[in-house]
Amino acid sequence: MTLMQIARQVAESQKTGQEMDKITLAYPSLSVEEAYVIQRLSIDSMISEDNKMIGWKMGLTSKAKQQQVGVGEAIYGRLTKSMELTTQVINVKEFIHPRVEPEFAFLIKEELKGDHITANEVWPAIDCVFLALEVIDSRYRNFSFTLSDVIADNASSAKILLGNQRFSPYHTDWAKASVSLYHNGRKEKKGTGAAILDHPINSIVELVKMINREGLTVKPGMVVLVGAITDAVAVQSGDVVVADYGELGKLRLTIR
Ligand code: 0L1
Ligand code: MG
Numbered sequence: 001m002t003l004m005q006i007a008r009q010v011a012e013s014q015k016t017g018q019e020m021d022k023i024t025l026a027y028p029s030l031s032v033e034e035a036y037v038i039q040r041l042s043i044d045s046m047i048s049e050d051n052k053m054i055g056w057k058m059g060l061t062s063k064a065k066q067q068q069v070g071v072g073e074a075i076y077g078r079l080t081k082s083m084e085l086t087t088q089v090i091n092v093k094e095f096i097h098p099r100v101e102p103e104f105a106f107l108i109k110e111e112l113k114g115d116h117i118t119a120n121e122v123w124p125a126i127d128c129v130f131l132a133l134e135v136i137d138s139r140y141r142n143f144s145f146t147l148s149d150v151i152a153d154n155a156s157s158a159k160i161l162l163g164n165q166r167f168s169p170y171h172t173d174w175a176k177a178s179v180s181l182y183h184n185g186r187k188e189k190k191g192t193g194a195a196i197l198d199h200p201i202n203s204i205v206e207l208v209k210m211i212n213r214e215g216l217t218v219k220p221g222m223v224v225l226v227g228a229i230t231d232a233v234a235v236q237s238g239d240v241v242v243a244d245y246g247e248l249g250k251l252r253l254t255i256r
Contacts (some may be wrong), residue, residue, distance in 0.1 A: 001026075003037050007037075010042040010152055013139040021147050022141070023038070030149075035149070035151035038151075042152075056079060056218060058074055060150075061226065067177040069145075071146075076210050089203035096139060097138070098135050098255070099235065100235055101229075101231070101233075101235055102228065103134050103228055103247075105130040105131075105162055106204060106223070107117060108127065111217050117208045119205055130162040130165070130167070131165070131243070131248060132251070133160070134225060135158070135253075181246045204218075237256060239255040240254050240255070246253040
């Protein structure tokens, strides 16, 4: 099969919520570069006037998550309009085996590009920061994959929920900002922004350098989901997840 044919399969699985075999079962030598081509082709096939690209996400940005999945590097994925939740409710039937994780999302106001970009160049390009919940959902059986598989599957992206409040980038230490994740009223996870490559700003720097390999940039108006602050929790129908960011506020997601 060509990369385009594999990309069509992945896109179909993402649209229908039908699980699939991981690609490396049939193609064990699938490279990271080929996987990013599959990611680009599959997401491109879903882009339309009503479903434009709205930004990027970074995944596997914490050492804990890299160990959990058995890989040693961060990855990126593409976010489109249809992934943005407009209510704080998801229907479990639209997913295969959804998990929820607390994040921060950075809204970018100036183009970010190049493979020598520094944190000092990223700061003035940030418009504001949102609290965010990400719903991830691997399209692969048993949520099991290699690095190339998960990249091809758009870094398990499914949905994002952004908080209503916009925060200045400058008045919070985003590495120290903490979150407790409650699952059906029980506190299950706790973490700080330092879990994201030591500081969320580093995640944006890494993203810009990584997409530069594809000749791409972060455009003004795009959102960057910088990575999970804690491990994800697996959810099912009837669950409620609350991310408590202390004085910054709370985000709540109900699973129907
Ligand atoms: O957002 C993430 O960190 C997910 C990256 C892919 C790995 C996973 O599905 O847990
Ligand atoms: Mg994530």
